[in-house]
Amino acid sequence: MHQRPKHRRTNQPKYVESTCKRLARQKNMEIYFELTGLTSLPSDRNYWTLCNVQDSSDGSEIVQMCNEGFLTKKQFHGVDFSRSIIKQNRKWHPKANWYCGDWLKVVRGHPEFRPALVYLDTLCFVDRKIILDVVVSTMSLCPVGTVLLVNGMKNDPRSKTICDPDKLITNIGNSIGSFELKKWAKRIRVFDYCGTGKTNMATFAFHKKD
Ligand SMILES: C[S@@+](CC[C@H](N)C(=O)[O-])C[C@H]1O[C@@H](n2cnc3c(N)ncnc32)[C@H](O)[C@@H]1O
Numbered sequence: 001m002h003q004r005p006k007h008r009r010t011n012q013p014k015y016v017e018s019t020c021k022r023l024a025r026q027k028n029m030e031i032y033f034e035l036t037g038l039t040s041l042p043s044d045r046n047y048w049t050l051c052n053v054q055d056s057s058d059g060s061e062i063v064q065m066c067n068e069g070f071l072t073k074k075q076f077h078g079v080d081f082s083r084s085i086i087k088q089n090r091k092w093h094p095k096a097n098w099y100c101g102d103w104l105k106v107v108r109g110h111p112e113f114r115p116a117l118v119y120l121d122t123l124c125f126v127d128r129k130i131i132l133d134v135v136v137s138t139m140s141l142c143p144v145g146t147v148l149l150v151n152g153m154k155n156d157p158r159s160k161t162i163c164d165p166d167k168l169i170t171n172i173g174n175s176i177g178s179f180e181l182k183k184w185a186k187r188i189r190v191f192d193y194c195g196t197g198k199t200n201m202a203t204f205a206f207h208k209k210d
Pocket of ligand 1: 052102
């Protein structure tokens, strides 16, 4: 029998209605500015994100970032497992780019994968192998100049387990080849932001410098 991967979640919050999410995305644009000195994406590069629902309200990621003048719809590339979400997003924003499938399967070898900013907005626990694998693989696919933002959960409210964010950074250092690792800025910033309910989230900011 086909089993749903463990990292797929069904009952997700409504991100378009979340003040925390809006603030986190605002922070992402600020981080991009701090790391690159740019207030918007270069015209020849794009934005790739794990997207969920992106309706036409100003609480959605795509509308928020376009309204800020940070990117254009054509620069927006959204990936999600959910076929219905992607189908609906395509109707709301036909000029943007939408892909249904697993992140790595979509981005690996994709001719449009020329990001300036990647938002790996996961709901994985920060100390697990699943997030490590996707981050390490994505790092090696990013062109020079990319800012890679990774979200993960710092605690599991159900089991009351706390996850150590430093573990992700240590594991990346141990897993990625030295040739790739030296292209990335040594200083990795970690920002906390509130999740929904009792979940604490962290955003890791990586920068592939030249
Ligand atoms: C936190 S939500 C995205 C929220 C959105 N970035 C925003 O700011 O509103 C993450 C979404 O990515 C999907 N997702 C998680 N891991 C994925 C993967 N490896 N491939 C494709 N979709 C994935 C989840 O199903 C979920 O819908």
